[in-house]
Amino acid sequence: MSKFLPYFIALISGGIGVFAFSPYDYWGVAYVSLLGLIFVAKNSQKRTALWGSFLWGVSFFSIGTSWLHVSIHQFGGSPLWLSYGLVVLLAAYLALYPLLFAYIVQRFQVQSAVIFAAIWTLTEFLRGWVLTGFPWLQFGYSQIDSPFSGIAPIFGVTGLTFFTIWASAVLFNILTALCQHKNWLDKKWSIVFANIAMLAAVASLAGYSAKATYVKKNNDKKAITITLAQGDIAQSLKWDPEYLNSTLQIYGRQISENLGKSDLIILPESALPALENNLQPFFDALKAATQKSNTDVMIGTVYRDSNSEKLFNSIVVVDKNYQADQAQRYNKHHLVPFGEYVPLESLLRPLGSVFNLPMSAFQQGGAIQAPLVVKGNKFTPAICYEIILGDQLQQNLQPDTDFILTVSNDAWFGDSHGPWQHLQMARMRALELGKPVIRATNTGITAFINAQGKIIAQAPQFVETTLTQTIAPTGGKTPYAALGDKPLYLLALLFVILRALGTLIKRKLLAATQNKA
Secondary structure, three states: OOOOHHHHHHHHHHHHHHHHOOOOOOOOHHHHHHHHHHHHHOOOOHHHHHHHHHHHHHHHHHHHOOOHHHHHHHHOOOOHHHHHHHHHHHHHHHOHHHHHHHHHHHHOOOOOHHHHHHHHHHHHHHHOOHHHOOOOOOHHHHHOOOOOHHHHHHHHHHHHHHHHHHHHHHHHHHHHHHHOOOOOOOHHHHHHHHHHHHHHHHHHHHHHHHHOOOEEEOOOOOOEEEEEEEOOOOHHHHOOHHHHHHHHHHHHHHHHHHOOOOOEEEOOOOOOOOEHHHOHHHHHHHHHHHHHHOOEEEEEEEEEOOOOOOEEEEEEEEOOOOOOOOOOEEEOOOOOEOOOEOOOHHHHHHHOHHHOOOOOOOOOOOOOOOOEEEOOEEEEEEEHHHHHOHHHHHHHOOOOOOEEEEEEOHHHHOOOOHHHHHHHHHHHHHHHHOOOEEEEEOOOOOEEEOOOOOEEEEOOOOOOEEEEEEEOOEEEOOHHHHHOOHHHHHHHHHHHHHHHHHHHHHHHHHHHHHHHO
16 A cells, blocks of 8 residues: 555545535535545554544645635735635644544554544544634534434434444444455454444434424414515625615615514624614614514624623614613624634734734623513524534523524625535524524525424525515424433443443453463
């Protein structure tokens, strides 16, 4: 075997991984991509295994997150070479986690397929936690339209990712045994067959779960008619003070056309590109309109708290009782580094425009916040990036939550695959938590998603439009909504402990046999 072949396999298998995710949705490619990673990680040469796994990660994340260069280049003012260079730099950091995976596999000479999955779960946990975390492109998301999607309401996307790497490792062990011409009665085949049996049991559980009625229509509440406003404000114009009046006119028209027709109108993230505090004439007129029409409005705003002087990325409810300092409000908790705040601000901001994107000085809202209530319906909110944080959303979900609300502005990423990946993650939250997801965005992809993670209405991208749907709240609770990731982490830990005990017992028995001999 050429010494360069593992690196070639790493680059190709990592690069094709993006095709498992939206908008391509070839979910089977996930197993091929991970098979390539496991092949490289199990290379007999430790140095090759580590470098190959790192290259797999660089390839996977560079292509998978290439959409980031749009905001860095077009709106951060950086040269094209630098914007792509920063994406590769981020990918190199994210590739440290596949590298860690390979190191553990090499260090402990892992053979068991389920232990591969347990190790991957550990490295993915770290990727979603270290430096505030970036849990983008978890392979479980790619399985939302696969036959195994029923795992999500039980174990969430983390469990689906666990299953995907486990199945890939079993496939690797089968191919390895075939290539080595193992006898069918060989012990290695018995282990492979045991893993296949366990996988089949999990797949059957997924099939059962997909048909299970964790959630159902809440007969105590009527369906609500909601209109989502998609202003299609170009990002190059959004923060231009001279375009503010045009923005107000666009959203004002969309609101007025649906007053009295819908129970609720929702505008996207930071829909009005000025401080809410400075737009009180607009909000006063809107308050009066809601009183006459009996239609409430939710708006993504930029809000400065009059007491603390903190700046928030916010969602506010405008109804007949609206007052800026007392209104129902959700303030974004999980901020995006460099996009919404700048770490080491005093050192980095002077370095250039890439560290000075518009509205990059927000403060955090609380980790746990009350739902927004409209017409007796409770909405658990998530602003933009927060919809990918299943654990945060699960912790904020109330027993009587009716809908999950997410507002976003994906205009930052143009006509790339980024917004489609973002939508796929929103679909996963609906499936995991058993609640309809309502998604309002500036340029798309605006959509209504049912409690099974299926899109029931969707607006086209890059079109000024509104999307209206009558949607019923759901009752009940999925296992994941009740317990979150804890069962999966405990299960992974149990597999590791059992494997370690098995190895220890085997060594003691072998030592005892040798002593007798």
